[in-house]
Amino acid sequence: MMQLDSSSIGDTNDGKNSDPISLESPSVNGKITEKISRSSPSLMFDSAQRVQIQQYLHTVSGQLTKATIQEIEHNYAKSPHIHPDPQIHAQPTKYLFMKHFPRHLTNKYQQFDDDIDVLTYDEIKKIPFLTPRVSPPPVPIKIDEDVAEIDSSITDKWTNEKNKLWTRATKIIHSDRMARLSFEGHANEVLLKRNLQDHTTQKFRELFASTFWNSKLLEWLHETLLEHLNVNYQPVYIESLQILRQKIPTLIERFYHVKDRIENKNRPTLNDPLFNTLSHYKPKKLPRKPIFILIPNGPNQNLNQTNSPRLKYWSSLLSSMGKLVPLSVPAKSTDFIADILNDIRYVVNEKIKNCKNSYSSRPVVLIGFNSASVIAAHCALQNPHSIAAVVCLGFPLKTINGNRGELGDTILELSCPIQFVIGENSVLTPLDDMEDFRERMTRAETNLIVVGGADDKLVVSNVKKRLECLTQSMVDRCIVDEIHDFLSPILMNYNEDGNGWCYNTSQSSSMNKDSRLYRLFHDEHG
Known part of the structure; x- marks a missing residue:
């Protein structure tokens, strides 16, 4: 469940708080004193606007869920999200922009006796931070107006x-x-x-x-x-x-x-009407100032020279959470796919070593889109002590030789935390096959995000956007918020040793196993 806390996670090095109004409790001679730092009204307005945007996006996407009467009154009942096998470290699947899925998690005791207010239906869907565009007065429309006026003598020659x-x-x-x-x-x-x-x-x-x-x-x-x-x-x-x-x-x-x-x-406005607003209120910084290495999908893919507005938007969102390091692999005369993949993996491994040598105190996170996410997972296998986490956006599960995760697949030996983000209408990654794939990954902590109405590239269909008043920038921002929530506890629980970063899972895994075993024993013996 998402939290609507507007406070940012401060960096451990500087110890500053970026909130407009913060409460600090320093200890002086054994006494606790409170220090209230006040900020300008503009910063307070920006913070309130940020909370409003975050609350609306999380409400529309379904990230904010209200506890049902069964969860409140019967809090001792077994949670349906906990996997019965304590050896599987699979976090509950989250569904974005999928209000009526899955069916078994919807409220079965919903009351339909309430009156439906038809007059305020459009006000409920109104986006609070959408600024209307000032347009010139419209041209008077005639009822019998034709699309085009063309003589029949011309059309007869066509x-x-x-x-x-x-x-x-x-x-x-x-x-x-x-x-x-x-x-x-x-x-x-x-x-x-x-x-x-x-x-x-x-x-x-x-x-x-x-x-x-x-x-x-x-x-x-x-x-x-x-x-x-x-x-x-x-x-x-x-x-x-x-x-x-x-x-x-x-x-x-x-x-x-x-x-x-x-x-x-x-020239008319071709950009997303919410692009500027969402670009101004970027996500919060992650703890420990991580380094994001963006894996390329192929040769000659330079992030600085790309013409894709969406890729630029993603780079700005990732740069706001940490340091983004894009990679570019030069193309060669060879046309073999195996040689290209080896070149990409070699460049990624060298960049990981350079980042660990230059920034030894900062964790490294690998991020890849589509086929690059598979390369990121294999590079994490080769550098288990240098990678903090892996984020796979549009992970392709089906290949020419069959599905991934079969017996003998080396990707199942991955030990670092990994997050998968797939689309509901994805052809290469069905939801059921993805859940089976996560159950086979017993060594790593996995997280799964399913985006409603999205394809393999996490692009939401036009029908979905028209029916629910969405834009692609809103969907991408909600995905980035989920990435932030996934990486925040992981980066805070990392400890640095001689070989690099090691995830401290001993305490958390033992607590999860004890709680799961207790629930299983409680269900069997009452």
Whole structure:
């Protein structure tokens, strides 16, 4: 269960507290005195805003759960999260943005006799820290307004393929326009329109792909839309092209020329409406100032030269919790995958040694996305005394040779704590197979986070975002908060020895085993 405590965990070296109002109890001559440090009103406002953002995100994602009447009145009952085998150090699975899953954990005694307040339904979903965008006065809409005005003498000369492209394109634009009009005056109007734009962009990408990216057909469609499309419908098409140009510039620039692009002053807002707010209120610092080594997925992947806004956002979130060290592996003439993997592992192992030599008092945490998470786990096997924890984002469980975790798989010998973050709709990592995989890892403490509506890359679907008023930045921020909660107790319980960092699990594991055995004995003998 998440805690809404706004206090940050101070670093052990400086001993300072970053809270706006902090209570310290220093001991002077055997007497305890209280020292109250006051801060400026701006810092107090920032702290209150941070708590408000954190509380809303954790409420929407389901990280905040209220105790049921059975848990309050019958606190001696066995917790369903505790694994019956005391040798398995698997933490309870957490589900983000999955309110009705799993079914057996939902409240069966929920009362449905309460009156439903329909008038304040939109106010409940309103995002408190979403600043509405100041937009110019809308153009008056006519009921019989057409998407495009084009003479029939022109359409008669078109081929059957061109007619299909024109019909599908106008249907996409018309449905987007009607949906935008329905969002007028909504509490989360900016957010709903931004999610709708992503959906429209995906439809245009499918339309362009249906022609196999034929440059002649797409250029004809582009010029025809700009010439005959209504003025009120043109921004929908232009915004979709700009978003696609950020993702696939080589394909879009075949027909989207420089002369057709709108000026910078008239360019619409393509970023996430909550991106700036969430970027300003970053996560708290982790104890002991850890070093995050971001494992690359392949050669020539430089974090400083990337064009992905999401990867830059992730780097800023990780940098706020500790020191981020990105890696880049140069490409070679060889095309063998085994050679590329060996080069990446060699670079990661050398970086681990350099970090331990330069910052011997700071723990090292390996982080990887998708296939890089597997490389991070294998590098942790080679450096068991130098790695504090491993974070696997989108861990692929299925391979060409079968599932991971079978008999003889070396990844089962991992001893450092590891966290897995997977999507609900992941194809390579089903939830049941992931739970079986965690049960086979008896030497390491494992943690599992399941993101509702997300795929293998932890990207939430457009339908999920539209129905629950979400953005990808909100989902990524909740994942980072879970990473913070997972790493905080691990880093605080680490002790430094001659070989590096050693996780102190003797006391905690014995307490967990005693409590589990007591519950098992209590269930069997009453």
